[in-house]
Amino acid sequence: MATKRKPYIREMNSDWWRKLPYYRFYMLRELTAVPAIWFSILLIYGLSALKQGEASFACFVQFLANPIVLLINVVALMAALLQTTTWFTLAPKVVRLSECCAYRAKIALWGITGLATIILLFLAL
Amino acid sequence: MQIITTDLAIVGAGGAGIRTAIAAAEKNRNIRVALISKVYPMRSHTVAAEGGSAGVIQDHDSFDSHFNDTVSGGDWLCEQDVVEYFVKQCPTEMVQLEQWGCPWSRKPDGTVNVRAFGGMKIERTWFAADKTGFHMLHTLFQTSIKYPQITRFDEFFVLDLLVDNGRVCGLVAINLLEGELVQIRANAVVMATGGAGRVYRYNTNASIVTGEGMGICFRHGVPLRDMEFVQYHPTGLPGSGILITEASRGEGGILVNKDGYRYLQDYGLGPETPLGQPKNKYMELGPRDKVSQAFWHEWRADRSITTPRGDVVNLDLRHLGPQKLAERLPFICELAKAYMGVDPVHEPIPVRPTAHYTMGGIETDSQCETRIKGLFAVGECSSVGMHGANRLGSNSLAELVVFGKLAGDAAVERCAEGHNASDSVLEAQAADVEKRLKTLMKQKGKERWGTIRDEMGLSMEDGCGIYRTAELMRTTCSKLAELKERVKNVGVTDQCAVFNTDVLSLYEITQGLDIAESMAHSALQRKESRGAHQRLDKGCNKRDDEHFLKHSLAFYNQSGPPRIEYSDVKITKLPPAQRVYGAAGDAQPKK
Amino acid sequence: MKTLKMAIARYNPEVDDKPRFEDFHVPYDNQTSLLDALAYIKDALAPDLTYRSSCRMAICGSCGMMADGIPKLACKTFLRDYAGAGKVTLEALGNFPIERDLVVDLTHFLECIEALKPYLIGNTRTPADGANRQTPEQIAKFHQFTHCINCALCYAACPQFGLNPAFAGPGSISLAYRYNLDSRDNGKQERMPMLNGPEGVWNCTFVGVCSEVCPKNVDPAAAIQQCKVESALDFARSVINCQKEKEVR
Numbered sequence: 001m002a003t004k005r006k007p008y009i010r011e012m013n014s015d016w017w018r019k020l021p022y023y024r025f026y027m028l029r030e031l032t033a034v035p036a037i038w039f040s041i042l043l044i045y046g047l048s049a050l051k052q053g054e055a056s057f058a059c060f061v062q063f064l065a066n067p068i069v070l071l072i073n074v075v076a077l078m079a080a081l082l083q084t085t086t087w088f089t090l091a092p093k094v095v096r097l098s099e100c101c102a103y104r105a106k107i108a109l110w111g112i113t114g115l116a117t118i119i120l121l122f123l124a125l
Numbered sequence: 126m127q128i129i130t131t132d133l134a135i136v137g138a139g140g141a142g143i144r145t146a147i148a149a150a151e152k153n154r155n156i157r158v159a160l161i162s163k164v165y166p167m168r169s170h171t172v173a174a175e176g177g178s179a180g181v182i183q184d185h186d187s188f189d190s191h192f193n194d195t196v197s198g199g200d201w202l203c204e205q206d207v208v209e210y211f212v213k214q215c216p217t218e219m220v221q222l223e224q225w226g227c228p229w230s231r232k233p234d235g236t237v238n239v240r241a242f243g244g245m246k247i248e249r250t251w252f253a254a255d256k257t258g259f260h261m262l263h264t265l266f267q268t269s270i271k272y273p274q275i276t277r278f279d280e281f282f283v284l285d286l287l288v289d290n291g292r293v294c295g296l297v298a299i300n301l302l303e304g305e306l307v308q309i310r311a312n313a314v315v316m317a318t319g320g321a322g323r324v325y326r327y328n329t330n331a332s333i334v335t336g337e338g339m340g341i342c343f344r345h346g347v348p349l350r351d352m353e354f355v356q357y358h359p360t361g362l363p364g365s366g367i368l369i370t371e372a373s374r375g376e377g378g379i380l381v382n383k384d385g386y387r388y389l390q391d392y393g394l395g396p397e398t399p400l401g402q403p404k405n406k407y408m409e410l411g412p413r414d415k416v417s418q419a420f421w422h423e424w425r426a427d428r429s430i431t432t433p434r435g436d437v438v439n440l441d442l443r444h445l446g447p448q449k450l451a452e453r454l455p456f457i458c459e460l461a462k463a464y465m466g467v468d469p470v471h472e473p474i475p476v477r478p479t480a481h482y483t484m485g486g487i488e489t490d491s492q493c494e495t496r497i498k499g500l501f502a503v504g505e506c507s508s509v510g511m512h513g514a515n516r517l518g519s520n521s522l523a524e525l526v527v528f529g530k531l532a533g534d535a536a537v538e539r540c541a542e543g544h545n546a547s548d549s550v551l552e553a554q555a556a557d558v559e560k561r562l563k564t565l566m567k568q569k570g571k572e573r574w575g576t577i578r579d580e581m582g583l584s585m586e587d588g589c590g591i592y593r594t595a596e597l598m599r600t601t602c603s604k605l606a607e608l609k610e611r612v613k614n615v616g617v618t619d620q621c622a623v624f625n626t627d628v629l630s631l632y633e634i635t636q637g638l639d640i641a642e643s644m645a646h647s648a649l650q651r652k653e654s655r656g657a658h659q660r661l662d663k664g665c666n667k668r669d670d671e672h673f674l675k676h677s678l679a680f681y682n683q684s685g686p687p688r689i690e691y692s693d694v695k696i697t698k699l700p701p702a703q704r705v706y707g708a709a710g711d712a713q714p715k716k
Numbered sequence: 717m718k719t720l721k722m723a724i725a726r727y728n729p730e731v732d733d734k735p736r737f738e739d740f741h742v743p744y745d746n747q748t749s750l751l752d753a754l755a756y757i758k759d760a761l762a763p764d765l766t767y768r769s770s771c772r773m774a775i776c777g778s779c780g781m782m783a784d785g786i787p788k789l790a791c792k793t794f795l796r797d798y799a800g801a802g803k804v805t806l807e808a809l810g811n812f813p814i815e816r817d818l819v820v821d822l823t824h825f826l827e828c829i830e831a832l833k834p835y836l837i838g839n840t841r842t843p844a845d846g847a848n849r850q851t852p853e854q855i856a857k858f859h860q861f862t863h864c865i866n867c868a869l870c871y872a873a874c875p876q877f878g879l880n881p882a883f884a885g886p887g888s889i890s891l892a893y894r895y896n897l898d899s900r901d902n903g904k905q906e907r908m909p910m911l912n913g914p915e916g917v918w919n920c921t922f923v924g925v926c927s928e929v930c931p932k933n934v935d936p937a938a939a940i941q942q943c944k945v946e947s948a949l950d951f952a953r954s955v956i957n958c959q960k961e962k963e964v965r
Contacts, residue, residue: 003303004303004304004621004622004623004729004730005302005303005623005729005815006729006730007729007813007814007815007821008727008729008732008734008735008813008814009813009814010810010811010814012811012875012878012879016875016878017875019785020785020786020925022923022924022925022928023875023923023925026875026923026924026925030921090922090924090941093935093937093938093941093942094938094941094942094944094945095942095945096857096938096942164768164770164778165778165822165826165866167776167777167865167866168768168770168771168776168777168778169770169776170770170771170776172771172775172776172865173771173773173775173776217843218843220843220846220847221843223847223848224836224839224841224842224843224847224848224900225835225836226835226836226895226898226900226901228855228858228859228862229847231850231851231852231855233851233852234849234851235849235850235851235852235854236847236849237847256775256863259775259865260862263862267829267834267835267891268835268836270829270830270833270834270835271833271835279826302815302821331770331771331772331776332769332770332771332772333770364747365747365772365773367772367773368773456775459774460773460774463774463792464747464773465747466746573759573763574763575758575759575760576759617763618762618763618764619763619764619766621728621729621730621731621764621816622730623728623729623730623815623816624766624815624816624819625766626758626766626767627763627764
């Protein structure tokens with residue numbers, strides 16, 4: 001006898017991520033990859049400019065000073081910070097730390113990040 | 126109708142059913158086992174058991190001690206040879222579960238820990254925090270996966286048995302998703318369908334605990350034994366009936382009335398034990414029947430707390446401290462917060478007795494076999510004679526695995542015998558089941574099954590509650606008779622083949638009425654007070670060994686209430702004595 | 717008594733082509749759960765309303781469904797929490813085929829559990845040998861992952877499972893990992909091929925929502941990420957072993 005069942009399968013549309021705040025935040029986290037790529041390209045451009053001589057590097061510095069580039073870089077910095085935040089929250093899970101250890105690990109990671117930033121800034125300026 | 130042929134069919138995939146299946150698969154590597162359940166195995170009600178499972182393990186404990194606690198706890202209505210077998214097998218089965226992966230709570234040295242429980246003289250309750258049933262069921266379910274001999278039929282609802290010539294030959298079930306009937310032909314059938322707590326309005330049981338497994342056997346002439354003994358668990362949440370484990374008291378929780386007084390000392394369970402130092406078989410560690418009865422007296426004396434969901438007393442766990450509560454009773458904390466809005470760390474939990482467990486069930490011999498050859502019963506649906514008139518906490522989880530194993534082994538032997546049933550007879554029986562289901566689907570009328578269920582439940586609370594009188598029981602009996610007529614006028618709305626819960630709920634409630642009747646009539650005719658069956662009427666308020674040291678047997682009667690007969694109780698080494706707890710228990714001369 | 721509007725997605729495979737919403741007005745108080753409300757509707761308004769339920773105390777895992785698009789256990793979600801909005805929408809558990817009303821087909825989930833061998837392997841002790849020793853520290857390693865009630869809320873939340881229905885999914889992977897971590901078990905090598913395989917852990921992009929919706933704080937996302945580390949190490953080991961074998965030859 002023929003089955004009376006007729007399972008209804010819900011299609012997953014391409015806008016699935018808009019349905020829940022949690023998904024939207026996830027997409028935002030994934031999107032931080034785009035500014036990261038931008039900054040990587042920028043870094044390569046800088047390095048190659050440095051190699052090609054002073055005039056070329058000056059041109060690169062001038063490019064960096066462009067307000068639009070500046071704005072994009074600020075966005076890239078924010079994205080990097082967001083990515084760092086989520087990573088530091090999740091990393092303790094991966095290495096199986098207890099809740100209180102995870103909290104300490106998170107603080108330690110931020111501490112190291114802050115210290116490294118200060119040292120780099122100190123060296124650069 | 127599709128016919129599936131197997132060797133052994135097991136109805137119900139809770140703790141007992143799965144343990145039976147595994148035992149059968151281990152006993153005979155070539156056996157085919159059909160494990161049939163109306164829900165996925167992990168939804169079975171074993172999952173909701175909290176406190177623990179008994180098994181003698183400590184050096185200063187003994188099988189005799191566990192035996193004595195169980196038999197006196199059951200007010201001498203236990204089959205003593207069965208209890209002797211049970212207590213000896215418990216530790217083996219607990220270790221077996223450990224070796225299948227059950228995460229028992231341990232001591233710092235890595236050995237298994239045990240906790241105190243009501244009515245047990247020495248700590249022997251193995252536990253996995255306060256989710257013991259959950260962990261046992263999942264361990265059993267997951268372990269069952271490794272046996273290719275076991276084929277699961279998840280969400281198949283068993284409607285009836287196929288019996289020819291006094292020999293069980295299989296069963297008829299409906300595949301819930303397909304809406305199709307199938308015959309499962311087998312040489313032996315094990316019923317492991319759980320209790321019938323849902324015939325009461327307020328109970329600790331899952332909505333699936335409707336008792337139709339008992340009902341099916343009942344209608345085939347197998348008697349239901351000791352059905353008047355229904356356990357009220359002393360600590361359920363008001364309204365919902367959600368279970369708050371006895372382990373709360375085993376860990377040191379106390380029960381207080383509206384004046385903050387530990388009233389149990391007034392009911393033969395005292396003297397009062399110091400706070401945080403629970404003493405076995407004293408006060409809060411008394412057996413469930415006595416603790417529930419004490420509540421009833423407090424309520425009648427107006428010393429309980431009135432709430433919109435009924436009268437309550439307080440279960441105070443605050444002195445255990447947040448750390449112990451988190452380690453030993455995390456689920457209780459979760460339940461109290463979610464369903465009562467109470468955090469046990471800071472506030473007492475309001476509780477009241479709720480129907481919990483059917484001590485009686487399908488009569489079996491000591492090998493779990495019923496009067497129908499090849500038909501076995503195990504777990505709460507059965508009455509192998511373990512619990513007598515009152516079950517001790519943590520004996521039922523142990524029962525599932527001890528007798529699951531026994532039934533599995535015994536059923537394999539029965540399977541080997543085979544049978545020569547007439548195919549045409551079985552076909553005719555199956556066709557009849559199909560016809561009855563079709564008739565039920567077409568049933569018209571103004572009644573609703575929900576109304577029948579609620580009226581049955583309330584009537585059972587009134588007539589077959591913690592304390593009973595002839596008058597109240599008679600009222601319940603006539604109410605049930607009325608409902609049995611009215612249920613024929615319940616209209617079935619749902620005509621869809623796929624997952625039709627309308628018609629199956631009606632089927633469950635129809636069977637439930639039979640079970641309720643067997644309880645009420647067995648109770649009415651037991652003119653004494655014993656264990657969970659306590660009467661207030663004159664001449665019936667004491668235990669009467671002369672006339673009632675007997676099992677009651679309820680036989681199905683198509684044209685009216687069940688016929689009640691009696692059978693002897695097997696007494697091997699502990700003759701009936703006075704059943705006392707607290708200081709009086711210690712004062713009693715030792716045998 | 718206050719009432720709340722409940723919009724429930726109904727689907728009768730014999731009549732409907734797709735789910736349709738039906739509104740019910742349900743009286744409730746401070747303790748009424750979604751499951752209580754469904755029981756009320758079935759009793760009083762629509763006897764053909766179809767849903768699964770059993771324990772009503774959040775331990776059996778039967779009554780998973782979508783409440784306002786979020787996977788929830790109906791028995792542990794309360795109408796009072798939707799009083800502000802004045803309405804709640806109930807649909808069958810996401811990402812699974814709908815069989816009828818709020819009942820979905822869980823076959824895939826069960827098959828994944830079975831395929832990942834969630835039982836102790838390679839431990840030859842018998843009851844006569846007595847119990848294994850296992851210290852509280854050894855138990856703590858896997859204990860959290862034993863709390864899964866198989867409700868499948870994590871599957872309903874996981875977009876990667878939605879996009880790839882062959883993915884073994886958070887629940888079954890956590891369970892397999894629970895046994896990998898058990899000091900009594902020696903079966904990891906039997907479970908790793910599937911965990912490493914096309915339906916295994918690498919489908920996960922660490923959305924993390926599975927842990928967010930889990931009613932028992934099992935944290936399947938953590939299990940999967942830890943499994944990824946294991947899987948990567950497993951891969952590295954196999955490469956090294958392969959190299960060594962070549963050298964031996």
